[in-house]
Amino acid sequence: MGEFDLIERFFWRADGQGPRRAALGNGDDCALLAPASGMQLAVSTDTLVEGRHFLSTVDPARLGHKALAVNLSDLAACGAAPMAFTLALTLPRVDEAWLSGFAQGLLALADAHGCELVGGDTTAGPLAITITAMGEVPAGQALLRSGAKVGDDIWVSGWPGEAWLALQVFRGQAPEGVSAEVFAQVRQRMECPTPRVALGQALLGVATSAIDISDGLLGDLHHILRRSGMAAVLDTAALPCSPCLARLPRPTQLDAILAGGDDYELLFTAPATQRDHVAHLSTTLGLPLTCIGYAHETEAGVPRVALQEGEQCLPNRWTSFDHFKA
Amino acid sequence: MGEFDLIERFFWRADGQGPRRAALGNGDDCALLAPASGMQLAVSTDTLVEGRHFLSTVDPARLGHKALAVNLSDLAACGAAPMAFTLALTLPRVDEAWLSGFAQGLLALADAHGCELVGGDTTAGPLAITITAMGEVPAGQALLRSGAKVGDDIWVSGWPGEAWLALQVFRGQAPEGVSAEVFAQVRQRMECPTPRVALGQALLGVATSAIDISDGLLGDLHHILRRSGMAAVLDTAALPCSPCLARLPRPTQLDAILAGGDDYELLFTAPATQRDHVAHLSTTLGLPLTCIGYAHETEAGVPRVALQEGEQCLPNRWTSFDHFKA
Numbered sequence: 319m320g321e322f323d324l325i326e327r328f329f330w331r332a333d334g335q336g337p338r339r340a341a342l343g344n345g346d347d348c349a350l351l352a353p354a355s356g357m358q359l360a361v362s363t364d365t366l367v368e369g370r371h372f373l374s375t376v377d378p379a380r381l382g383h384k385a386l387a388v389n390l391s392d393l394a395a396c397g398a399a400p401m402a403f404t405l406a407l408t409l410p411r412v413d414e415a416w417l418s419g420f421a422q423g424l425l426a427l428a429d430a431h432g433c434e435l436v437g438g439d440t441t442a443g444p445l446a447i448t449i450t451a452m453g454e455v456p457a458g459q460a461l462l463r464s465g466a467k468v469g470d471d472i473w474v475s476g477w478p479g480e481a482w483l484a485l486q487v488f489r490g491q492a493p494e495g496v497s498a499e500v501f502a503q504v505r506q507r508m509e510c511p512t513p514r515v516a517l518g519q520a521l522l523g524v525a526t527s528a529i530d531i532s533d534g535l536l537g538d539l540h541h542i543l544r545r546s547g548m549a550a551v552l553d554t555a556a557l558p559c560s561p562c563l564a565r566l567p568r569p570t571q572l573d574a575i576l577a578g579g580d581d582y583e584l585l586f587t588a589p590a591t592q593r594d595h596v597a598h599l600s601t602t603l604g605l606p607l608t609c610i611g612y613a614h615e616t617e618a619g620v621p622r623v624a625l626q627e628g629e630q631c632l633p634n635r636w637t638s639f640d641h642f643k644a
Numbered sequence: 645m646g647e648f649d650l651i652e653r654f655f656w657r658a659d660g661q662g663p664r665r666a667a668l669g670n671g672d673d674c675a676l677l678a679p680a681s682g683m684q685l686a687v688s689t690d691t692l693v694e695g696r697h698f699l700s701t702v703d704p705a706r707l708g709h710k711a712l713a714v715n716l717s718d719l720a721a722c723g724a725a726p727m728a729f730t731l732a733l734t735l736p737r738v739d740e741a742w743l744s745g746f747a748q749g750l751l752a753l754a755d756a757h758g759c760e761l762v763g764g765d766t767t768a769g770p771l772a773i774t775i776t777a778m779g780e781v782p783a784g785q786a787l788l789r790s791g792a793k794v795g796d797d798i799w800v801s802g803w804p805g806e807a808w809l810a811l812q813v814f815r816g817q818a819p820e821g822v823s824a825e826v827f828a829q830v831r832q833r834m835e836c837p838t839p840r841v842a843l844g845q846a847l848l849g850v851a852t853s854a855i856d857i858s859d860g861l862l863g864d865l866h867h868i869l870r871r872s873g874m875a876a877v878l879d880t881a882a883l884p885c886s887p888c889l890a891r892l893p894r895p896t897q898l899d900a901i902l903a904g905g906d907d908y909e910l911l912f913t914a915p916a917t918q919r920d921h922v923a924h925l926s927t928t929l930g931l932p933l934t935c936i937g938y939a940h941e942t943e944a945g946v947p948r949v950a951l952q953e954g955e956q957c958l959p960n961r962w963t964s965f966d967h968f969k970a
Contacts, residue, residue, distance in 0.1 A: 346789050347721035347855060348686035360674035363730040367769035395673035404689040406774040443693035448732040450689060450776035463672050529673060
């Protein structure tokens with residue numbers, strides 16, 4: 319089967335199936351998009367490489383889901399509404415069952431967010447997936463990393479650390495007490511993350527900065543602090559601890575929550591005056607939103623994060639996940 | 645060196661260096677772009693994989709140039725003006741000399757076209773480069789593959805076939821009579837193609853359809869014919885034959901011109917009434933534009949291409965290059 323057939327057969331849909339935001343979808347040299355008047359276009363690119371970001375045994379539908387989810391998560395962190403995406407797929411061979419599953423998982427998530435596949439490229443080579451997602455955000459209102467202010471609360475969505483636990487099991491380093499039920503749940507979170515798209519849009523005008531937790535809570539908080547010229551105090555006692563992590567020793571829980579990557583929850587800052595509003599959002603969205611600390615002025619420009627467990631200071635022994643250090 | 649340092653060190657430039665079309669460049673979750681009022685956004689994605697699209701020994705500056713050039717060529721085929729691009733770079737290791745060369749070639753071409761690097765992702769893995777380029781085109785005016793009409797002339801820019809000749813030499817299948825001087829010239833064309841950006845924009849309102857020749861002249865013509873519901877006659881005697889191909893046997897010349905891919909010239913159709921205008925464009929742009937045939941009605945919907953050498957019919961023994969057939 320040829321390159322052109324692949325795109326048409328597995329990824330291209332006739333008009334009327336799925337969302338149609340693009341003036342011209344895949345099949346021409348370029349896709350054509352028209353953001354509405356007064357809107358900016360938000361653009362994000364992420365690559366998943368076999369053996370690095372996913373195992374060769376992963377269910378292709380889950381992989382299709384995740385490849386788009388990590389990009390929608392970046393749009394969510396800006397508060398953008400997904401519009402369209404392009405897919406660059408490098409495949410060692412044409413495996414029709416695999417492609418069919420991959421397309422199904424990918425397009426199901428795309429449809430759920432009204433996000434249209436508008437173009438792509440398939441090439442032969444080691445398995446890798448690069449998606450570029452595009453969304454709309456009202457001009458000048460996008461959530462940035464650079465907006466945190468002195469005294470802002472620091473919030474996190476959901477249960478960070480669950481994806482980390484699944485990864486430990488796959489690495490043969492499962493902590494004791496991980497039941498089959500817990501593993502199934504955290505595996506789902508690792509392989510099929512939910513991008514917080516509705517939350518991101520709801521935070522426009524509410525949050526002062528936002529980022530998605532792909533590299534670990536502390537590592538991603540550091541990005542916000544550096545860009546905002548802030549330091550922070552986190553209260554580790556306030557960290558949301560997933561029921562899946564409940565039976566783990568406390569130091570392991572903290573490893574998972576503070577440094578486990580791949581969660582795709584949102585970390586954001588908001589003025590204390592927004593506390594009631596954020597609590598209300600949590601109820602509306604059915605998603606835990608937890609205040610875990612606050613931003614303050616730096617000493618000599620260092621974006622330091624101090625950890626406190628109640629009144630006690632904890633040493634910060636965690637660093638961000640980094641592909642080229644691993 | 646970490647992932648974040650890599651992006652900042654090699655690809656991120658302070659304000660004032662290079663073009664600044666984006667409201668927010670790389671470094672945040674998303675880049676933010678604002679196409680001007682009345683403009684559509686044209687989006688193209690292409691991946692280059694080591695060993696498939698380039699040799700491991702290629703000069704990194706040329707590779708950086710080419711990775712962007714193939715995407716700008718897609719924008720050119722739509723008549724779009726380049727605005728911005730994202731870069732997804734998968735690297736087996738951090739080689740600073742390589743990265744520096746790659747960035748230099750990439751950003752030099754970007755600057756030449758006022759096209760800003762606005763985001764990206766670097767990951768560890770087998771060397772591959774995916775670029776998504778975005779451009780602007782007046783709403784409703786983009787050149788499509790589907791617009792060719794009965795009686796339209798078929799035109800091609802430049803000297804298709806030169807990149808093919810370089811590839812033959814690299815494969816150890818050099819035809820006789822390729823001098824060192826010719827090889828240097830065709831190698832430059834293969835490794836450092838010139839996207840026909842100015843031509844594409846000049847063809848808005850002139851051409852009825854356009855495509856860039858990445859898969860070979862006949863293969864790409866076939867895409868236009870299929871989308872437009874047309875058939876075609878090409879006069880092989882009219883094909884532009886590069887001076888670099890002049891000493892090759894005629895059948896080899898035809899292989900190169902009709903089926904050699906990777907040229908990134910534009911193939912387009914235009915009504916006969918535009919002949920003088922296209923000839924004038926050729927002079928203005930200093931670029932050969934050659935009329936090589938015409939479009940006509942299909943028989944039973946088959947987008948067939950008939951080849952004639954003067955009065956004689958030639959059998960069509962060429963098919964499009966296809967990554968999964970090779």
